[in-house]
Amino acid sequence: MEKEVVSNTSSVIFLAKLDIFNLAKNIFSKIIIPTEVADELFKKNSPENERIKRELNNFLIEKKVEKIKDLPLGGGERAAISLCLEREIKMFLSDDKKARVYARSLGLRSIGILGIILINLRDKKISKKEFIRLLNEWIRKGYYISPLLYAEILKEIEEF
Template identity: 35%
Template sequence: MIVVTDTSVILNLCLIQRAELLPQLFGKIICPPSVRAEFERLAKYDPRFAGLFFPEFIEVKPVGKIQPELGANHRIHPGEIEAISLALESNAQALLIDERAGRQAAAALGLQCIGILGILLQAKSKRLIESVSPLIAQLESQGQFWMAPGLVKRILELAGET
């Protein structure tokens, strides 16, 4: 299985020390160069992510062609545009992405999108983690990662943690 990751997912999984879940769940993980560059910039300049290192298991792969319909969408960041384009040209089984605008654009192009909460839920169902609740709390406190309360409630229900 090949999946493409955007910056937010991998950055926040590294923050909560759970990046190893990605190859365990999905096998081969790839990203465009802009995702690695954004990760490294945030790890260098954003105190929340100080000291994080880009995971060696992620293969950085250049994007052949940017999808033209994405370039006109100003709500999507360049890294997301490249990640979506790479997922399409690589025939990836999924795109790991959290941002709403990017998810909507990717879904409109037929990509399956999985966010960090979906990853944690899959990890629990495969018994790779014991509980999603403390990891959600870490994301909120350490990463200042915003999640809709209704979504968190639904994830906790699906995980059997309510």
């Protein structure tokens, strides 16, 4: 089990939309979010807010960033990467391709929603049927996966 991960805004939103905080708990002891991410999460009232609030101060921990790096990314991504570096947390939770590239260039490892559900499938915490249901639900809830990548994912999970 990874100890801690720092997340950007969209990953927390998708964890809530898919109602899979439990799957993240199989991998991480806690998800740390910068104050900037917490502000973005609660800027709008959404159905996911209740799920997020239930996890706040329990599994989802808000921390202040001392100095935010000047990166050409959104505020939440900049703050999350900066928090990883400040607290020497090597794992960054994000599905933003550009943010993941910057994180890697700074020596961080990245994981996204797909990685979380794949690890749970590999570790037999969920079935292949549940994995496919979650993947399809994630796409229905607004995440884009190219048809080619979708086919590759389905081919990859055949071995599980």
